[in-house]
Amino acid sequence: MTSNPARTRRPALARHLIRPRVALAAAACLLAVGAPTAYATLADDVSSGPVVAPGRGAPYIETRLFFGTERPDGGPAVTDEEFMDFVDQEVTPGFPDGLTVQQGRGQWRDANGVIETERSYELTLLYPVSAATAGHRKIEEIRVDYRKAFGQEAVARVDDRTRVDF
Structure with a gap:
């Protein structure tokens, strides 16, 4: 072979x-x-969180705003009374159907690179997708007004699409 x-x-x-x-x-x-x-x-049209009952509720936008209380110029921190007065005068008129305020502790790096730790507030707003344009405009006004009123460098904003059933 x-x-x-x-x-x-x-x-x-x-x-x-x-x-x-x-x-x-x-x-x-x-x-x-x-x-x-x-x-x-x-994708823009994808919900960021899990939806338990996708057919339930109406499409809404949830916006969370994060407000610091320490002033960059070293002035006194924003008090609870000052913050709630701001909410009553600047936020509630634009969102009269309701909102949620929570206290917290925040940390971030300021414009000079210094890590700041401070008492903070988280404001949650829910509004229909159909009112998004007006809602966004009002929210931007709130952010600008808070920065001016309390000498803040920033107010953080987070937006999520969700479904809401009252």
């Missing part, structure tokens, strides 16, 4: 070519499946 040298070499050569091809095909499959999934969460 004589062996054919071409036959012996072919399987070895084919083995070396198949492994990289299989690895390349597997990587392509992972990218094809993973890329759309990764970018799907960036």
Whole structure:
């Protein structure tokens, strides 16, 4: 029996070519499946949180504002009374259907690079998607007014789409 040298070499050569091809095909499959999934969460119309009963409630926007109380110029911190007066005079007229205020502790880096720790307030507003344009305008006015009134560098804002059922 004589062996054919071409036959012996072919399987070895084919083995070396198949492994990289299989690895390349597997990587392509992972990218094809993973890329759309990764970018799907960036879509504007996707809710950021879990929806327990998707058919329940009306589409709303939830906006949370974070107000610091320490003044960058070293002046006295914003008191509870001053903050609630601000809410009563500046926020409630624009959102008369209700809002939530919570106290907290915040930390952030100021314009000079110094880490600041301070007492803070979180204000939560819910408003229908249909009123989003007017709501956004009012919220920006609130942020500007607070910065001016209490010498703040910033008021943080977070917006999420949600469904609300009262």
